[in-house]
Amino acid sequence: MSRAIYWFRNDLRLEDNEVLNKAVEENPEILPVYVFDESLLRGEQWGIERMGSHRLKFLLESLEDLKAHLQQLGSDLLIKVGDTVTVLNDIRKTYNCDVLYAQKASAYDEVQLEEKLSETINTKFIWGETLYHLNDLPYHLDELPDIFTQFRKSVEKKADVRKILEAPLQIHSSQGFDSEVPSMEDLGFEPVEEDDRSVIQFRGGAKAANDRLNYYLWDKELLGNYKQTRNGLIGGDYSSKFSPWLAHGCISPRQIYWQVKKFEKYVKKNSSTYWLVFELVWRDYFHFVAKKYSNQIYQRKGILGEDKIDWGSDKLFHLWRDGKTGEPFVDANMREMNATGFMSNRGRQNVASYLMHQMKIDWRLGAAYFEKMLIDYDPCSNYGNWIYIAGVGNDPRGGREFNIERQKQMYDPKGEYQELWAN
Ligand SMILES: Cc1cc2nc3c(=O)[nH]c(=O)nc-3n(C[C@H](O)[C@H](O)[C@H](O)COP(=O)(O)OP(=O)(O)OC[C@H]3O[C@@H](n4cnc5c(N)ncnc54)[C@H](O)[C@@H]3O)c2cc1C
Numbered sequence: 001m002s003r004a005i006y007w008f009r010n011d012l013r014l015e016d017n018e019v020l021n022k023a024v025e026e027n028p029e030i031l032p033v034y035v036f037d038e039s040l041l042r043g044e045q046w047g048i049e050r051m052g053s054h055r056l057k058f059l060l061e062s063l064e065d066l067k068a069h070l071q072q073l074g075s076d077l078l079i080k081v082g083d084t085v086t087v088l089n090d091i092r093k094t095y096n097c098d099v100l101y102a103q104k105a106s107a108y109d110e111v112q113l114e115e116k117l118s119e120t121i122n123t124k125f126i127w128g129e130t131l132y133h134l135n136d137l138p139y140h141l142d143e144l145p146d147i148f149t150q151f152r153k154s155v156e157k158k159a160d161v162r163k164i165l166e167a168p169l170q171i172h173s174s175q176g177f178d179s180e181v182p183s184m185e186d187l188g189f190e191p192v193e194e195d196d197r198s199v200i201q202f203r204g205g206a207k208a209a210n211d212r213l214n215y216y217l218w219d220k221e222l223l224g225n226y227k228q229t230r231n232g233l234i235g236g237d238y239s240s241k242f243s244p245w246l247a248h249g250c251i252s253p254r255q256i257y258w259q260v261k262k263f264e265k266y267v268k269k270n271s272s273t274y275w276l277v278f279e280l281v282w283r284d285y286f287h288f289v290a291k292k293y294s295n296q297i298y299q300r301k302g303i304l305g306e307d308k309i310d311w312g313s314d315k316l317f318h319l320w321r322d323g324k325t326g327e328p329f330v331d332a333n334m335r336e337m338n339a340t341g342f343m344s345n346r347g348r349q350n351v352a353s354y355l356m357h358q359m360k361i362d363w364r365l366g367a368a369y370f371e372k373m374l375i376d377y378d379p380c381s382n383y384g385n386w387i388y389i390a391g392v393g394n395d396p397r398g399g400r401e402f403n404i405e406r407q408k409q410m411y412d413p414k415g416e417y418q419e420l421w422a423n
Contacts (some may be wrong), residue, residue: 003029005121007102008077009110010378012062012130014069014167014207019126023101024168031173032070033093034063036081037086041187045368050373054341056184057192058204062248063181065205075171079179081187084114095177101133103128103249106291107379108298130284131253131277132159137160138286144292147396152281152290164254197420198340199237202244202375209245213256216240217263221291222264222398226272230279231346234419239344240276243376246283253280286384297383300364302392308399310392312360320355321369323421329408330354334419340423341375346411353402354388363390406409 004027010015012034023030043050062163067077082088088100104125105111114125127134134141138158145151184191194201199310202208217223222237232238245251257277264273293303319325323334333347343351348370355366366388384393391399412418 001026002099003031003095003097003333005088005097006030006032007088007100008032008034008066009103009105009139009249010247011103012066012204012253013250014066014073015206015257016252017103017165018128018165019101019103019124019168021165021168022124022126024171027099029174030075030171031078031091031097031177032075032171033078033080033088033091034066035181036079036187037084041081045371046365048365048368049372050368052341053095053184053189053192054373055375056187056189057378058202058244058341058375059179059248060184061204061208062206062250063204065207065250068182069167069206070171073168073171076177077179077181078177079181081182084113085120088117089120098122099124101126105129106287108290108295109379111291111294128252129249130287131161131280132284133162134288134291135161136160137278139290141292144288146394148285148394150280152278153289154282155284161254161257164252164258175228195339195388197336198307198403199342199344200241201233202355204340204342205249205252206245208240208355209251212241212245213259215243217259217267219273221263223260223276224268224270224272227270227275228272230275231344231411233344233346233412234244235413241342243378243381244342247376247378247381253283256280283378283381283409285394288382289384290380297380297387297393298364300362300392302387302390303394304392306392308392309356309363311358311362314392315360317355317361317365317413320351320359320361320366325354325359327354327358327404327416328418328422329412332418333423335421337370337373341373343374346407348385349389350402350404351408352386352402353400354391354404356390357401358404363387 004023006023065302099122101124104127117123132155136159138154146400229238256354260273260277290297296303323331325331330351333343333351337343352366355361356363363386367383370382387393389400
């Protein structure tokens with residue numbers, strides 16, 4: 001009898017999950033597992049914790065939702081804390097499993113973990129993070145263009161987005177195992193207080209992801225104006241807010257894509273509907289860049305291997321971190337992220353530019369702080385965007401320095417956003 005571990009990573013859903021479907025097809029018994037890796041839960045980089053409370057809360061909610069869904073299909077979710085390789089090896093022995101299935105990652109640390117696991121366990125890692133499947137790219141990854149527009153045009157012309165897959169009808173897990181989703185306190189974290197200025201009150205899980213998709217597309221038809229509103233700063237409606245669910249895999253980019261296609265058929269097709277998919281293609285691009293350049297995306301000199309900024313001291317980093325630089329637009333954005341775990345794309349571009357171009361502080365500190373604070377933290381999108389702005393990534397213009405005064409005039413002309421987060 002073949003029994004397989006299904007290791008959930010950032011694919012916390014049952015729908016459109018190719019590797020889960022494969023595991024269920026190929027094995028009579030599945031043991032679904034989630035591991036809180038100690039190195040992420042307790043680890044630090046540059047003295048900054050890797051996991052903040054906002055993201056952990058979202059993750060715990062996502063696991064609750066996943067566990068309930070698995071139980072409906074006759075299975076359950078075993079949750080452990082520890083060193084991932086040790087924990088999965090122990091589970092393999094305890095439950096007598098032959099093989100481990102999981103979604104393949106693009107970012108360096110996660111890929112390293114796959115290699116380590118494969119030394120002791122029979123593993124099957126299958127691609128599933130992106131809108132366009134890795135195997136459908138019109139070239140080998142080594143030939144991935146270093147300019148986004150070239151990538152976008154090539155996939156738009158030569159690749160198709162695959163259809164979505166249904167969730168398995170049943171998942172058979174005969175081993176009885178008892179495990180609860182831990183609380184924030186169990187994991188040594190303070191509970192998060194909700195801030196009523198938050199763009200939306202984010203809730204983790206596939207159900208909440210689909211609710212948000214329905215709200216944005218079908219209830220309010222906000223998608224039809226996305227291109228005009230996407231640079232907003234206040235409230236739930238200016239952009240999709242899909243990123244936290246995408247980052248945890250509560251929803252797949254393909255699920256969003258095919259709903260957009262339906263919207264184009266039944267409601268309207270315009271530059272806004274195109275632009276949301278365009279942004280999902282950006283997300284893809286950073287995943288493929290991360291895969292191609294592995295740990296170079298984390299290095300100060302990025303994928304170009306050179307510094308474009310005359311770096312200074314990091315002494316004043318705390319002012320940026322705490323929203324106390326004295327530049328109200330930067331401070332407002334940092335306070336929003338500190339209080340809610342979210343910041344608009346416009347805000348992220350400005351605070352990142354300010355940290356490196358004005359304060360001359362090593363961009364890696366900013367990226368590490370984003371990693372801790374953002375509920376939508378995704379290594380590829382985060383580091384890909386930081387190196388882009390630092391001019392050591394994929395920007396053909398050699399980096400972006402934002403003129404904060406102009407940005408304020410354009411995006412917060414009455415100062416309402418700055419006022420909202422003044423304290
Ligand atoms: C310095 C910096 C760091 C960032 N770090 C992250 C991160 O850790 N995780 C993350 O998901 N996004 C990151 N982004 C990208 C972007 O800011 C967020 O994806 C977006 O603000 C999320 O809001 P939304 O879902 O409403 O986006 P929408 O505007 O509604 O866009 C829809 C989706 O497209 C994708 N997308 C949009 N813009 C980008 C982009 N520039 N790069 C990659 N994907 C994009 C996201 O998945 C997003 O959910 C970063 C941007 C910058 C400038």
